Amino acid sequence: MVPVIALVGRPNVGKSTLFNRLTKTRDALVANFPGLTRDRKYGEAKFDSRHFIVIDTGGITGDEEGLDAEMAGQSMQAIDEADAVLFMLDSRAGLTASDQLLANHLRQISKPVFYVANKIDGVNPDVAMADFYSLGVKKIHPTTATHGKGVRQLLEDVFELF
Ligand code: GDP
Numbered sequence: 001m002v003p004v005i006a007l008v009g010r011p012n013v014g015k016s017t018l019f020n021r022l023t024k025t026r027d028a029l030v031a032n033f034p035g036l037t038r039d040r041k042y043g044e045a046k047f048d049s050r051h052f053i054v055i056d057t058g059g060i061t062g063d064e065e066g067l068d069a070e071m072a073g074q075s076m077q078a079i080d081e082a083d084a085v086l087f088m089l090d091s092r093a094g095l096t097a098s099d100q101l102l103a104n105h106l107r108q109i110s111k112p113v114f115y116v117a118n119k120i121d122g123v124n125p126d127v128a129m130a131d132f133y134s135l136g137v138k139k140i141h142p143t144t145a146t147h148g149k150g151v152r153q154l155l156e157d158v159f160e161l162f
């Protein structure tokens with residue numbers, strides 16, 4: 001089976017940037033992978049010799065009002081389909097109420113969740129990471145999706161599971 005990895009997080013954290021980097025913008029032929037719907041954006045990706053499917057939950061574009069509903073929809077379905085979840089946070093913005101909301105949900109699922117502190121460029125990493133560690137998680141992966149920094153280390157950890 002090809003592992004399915006969902007990118008979740010509030011708007012503007014860098015999900016699509018990471019998606020494009022991982023897939024090099026190749027769209028997955030969803031029809032080849034039973035169980036996936038056409039409602040979300042899928043891409044085929046490769047890490048060393050390992051193939052995987054990435055889901056970009058780009059549908060969350062609503063304002064704060066609509067965010068609950070969107071998260072309960074599109075992202076939750078992506079999480080359902082996924083074998084592992086990458087929860088992306090914005091190091092520049094720090095921890096927000098939306099992040100807390102999604103973190104609370106992710107604590108309750110039985111799948112592996114990887115916490116990603118994206119946009120680590122240009123911020124003090126220690127300060128940014130300390131903020132996110134207040135979520136009570138064991139490990140946070142710093143990344144710069146725009147340049148690919150930290151992405152290999154993140155994928156190495158993810159692929160220890162598959
Ligand atoms: P999404 O809404 O979560 O899909 O976020 P996008 O991938 O569309 O990114 C939102 C903005 O953040 C874009 O302007 C990206 O270029 C920028 N961005 C994404 N990743 C990084 C990063 O690692 N560092 C910086 N400085 N900007 C980033």
Ligand code: MG
Nearest residue numbers: 015016057058
């Ligand atoms: Mg997006």
